[in-house]
Amino acid sequence: MPRPILATVHTPALRNNLERVRRSALDARVWAVVKANAYGHGIERVYEGLRGADGFALLDLAEAERVRALGWRGPVLLLEGVFDARDLELCSRLDLWHTVHCDEQIDMLAAHKTLKPQRVFLKMNSGMNRLGFTPERFGSAWTRLNALTQVDEISLMTHFSDADGPRGIAHQLEAFERVTRDLPGERSIANSAATLRHADQTRGDWVRPGIVLYGSAPDFPANDAAHWQLQPTMTLSTQLLSVQTLKAGDTIGYGSNFTAEGPLTIGVAAVGYADGYPRHCNTGTPVLVNGVRTRMVGRVSMDMITVDLTPVPDAKFGAEVTLWGRSTVTGTVLPIDEVAQAAGTVGYELMCAVAQRVPFAPAETDPETRQ
Numbered sequence: 056m057p058r059p060i061l062a063t064v065h066t067p068a069l070r071n072n073l074e075r076v077r078r079s080a081l082d083a084r085v086w087a088v089v090k091a092n093a094y095g096h097g098i099e100r101v102y103e104g105l106r107g108a109d110g111f112a113l114l115d116l117a118e119a120e121r122v123r124a125l126g127w128r129g130p131v132l133l134l135e136g137v138f139d140a141r142d143l144e145l146c147s148r149l150d151l152w153h154t155v156h157c158d159e160q161i162d163m164l165a166a167h168k169t170l171k172p173q174r175v176f177l178k179m180n181s182g183m184n185r186l187g188f189t190p191e192r193f194g195s196a197w198t199r200l201n202a203l204t205q206v207d208e209i210s211l212m213t214h215f216s217d218a219d220g221p222r223g224i225a226h227q228l229e230a231f232e233r234v235t236r237d238l239p240g241e242r243s244i245a246n247s248a249a250t251l252r253h254a255d256q257t258r259g260d261w262v263r264p265g266i267v268l269y270g271s272a273p274d275f276p277a278n279d280a281a282h283w284q285l286q287p288t289m290t291l292s293t294q295l296l297s298v299q300t301l302k303a304g305d306t307i308g309y310g311s312n313f314t315a316e317g318p319l320t321i322g323v324a325a326v327g328y329a330d331g332y333p334r335h336c337n338t339g340t341p342v343l344v345n346g347v348r349t350r351m352v353g354r355v356s357m358d359m360i361t362v363d364l365t366p367v368p369d370a371k372f373g374a375e376v377t378l379w380g381r382s383t384v385t386g387t388v389l390p391i392d393e394v395a396q397a398a399g400t401v402g403y404e405l406m407c408a409v410a411q412r413v414p415f416a417p418a419e420t421d422p423e424t425r426q
């Protein structure tokens with residue numbers, strides 16, 4: 056038997072979260088952002104749950120090929136555009152729309168021989184200061200692109216730095232609207248946080264949610280996933296390998312950084328940092344055992360963690376341990392955002408970091424779509 060660790064992707068939850076986005080962006084079309092292999096879930100595993108989106112947005116050309124290989128004929132957008140002139144040939148062949156964020160990409164397009172003009176999303180740097188033309192340079196970039204026979208429709212795009220926090224989006228939105236007011240073309244401005252938190256100000260033509268589709272709150276801990284009616288799309292689970300009974304003064308694991316104050320029963324679970332479980336988790340990180348909430352004690356090892364069994368005294372060898380997601384025993388959810396917070400990171404990173412050695416269960420679907 057393989058190690059009991061398992062990741063499960065929940066198709067009905069993906070569908071629920073996409074519907075949740077649609078309720079916040081009624082007049083918009085939805086790019087399902089599936090970069091980084093669908094935030095670690097696997098593009099092929101999320102496709103069934105997200106195929107109700109209007110398009111798929113990602114950055115890696117190999118991932119774009121995988122979306123086409125699944126039979127998707129609708130829009131596909133490269134969020135960082137092309138990296139090399141040869142990528143434009145693949146854009147033609149696979150009918151990919153691509154972001155244009157710098158002069159070099161316009162140069163490549165100008166030199167490109169294509170039979171069919173390409174659809175582009177011109178990106179403004181409205182304050183994030185990663186990719187895009189500044190408001191001062193945006194108009195001339197648009198004019199230059201618009202003159203190219205290689206270019207079909209031009210859409211207008213920007214990205215927010217603080218849609219999840221107190222600074223908000225007003226300062227960036229002001230720059231974007233001022234500069235694009237007189238330009239034709241569709242708009243795409245809102246990521247997950249802007250779509251849910253600033254729905255009244257982000258009535259763009261295309262919203263670009265990523266993290267909310269995967270059931271993580273875009274603004275945790277101000278709000279949690281339940282507040283936004285999001286469901287976890289990934290469960291990481293394993294089992295207990297061993298149970299140990301400690302007495303006062305006994306320590307646990309490497310560095311002996313946890314000392315039992317009195318008699319304590321602990322369970323050893325088959326998961327460690329080599330599975331992508333963050334090593335920064337330590338005593339206190341929430342864990343479910345047989346669906347009952349408890350906490351980690353001691354350090355994360357490469358292949359094991361240790362958990363306090365006080366709230367689940369009957370848990371034995373083989374008991375279910377849920378690291379995040381939903382327990383199959385009780386249906387209880389442990390939000391990935393809480394585990395991420397305990398590790399000093401965000402849900403995004405944990406999803407993306409599930410290691411290669413962790414097997415995924417066959418996709419879980421609801422009866423409606425089972426064939």
Ligand SMILES: *Cc1c(COP(=O)(O)O)cnc(C)c1O
Pocket residue numbers: 088090134214245246247248263264265266267273
């Ligand atoms: C990743 C990304 C998104 C999605 O961001 P979330 O915070 O996951 O919603 C949207 N737009 C761009 C340009 C991105 O790179």
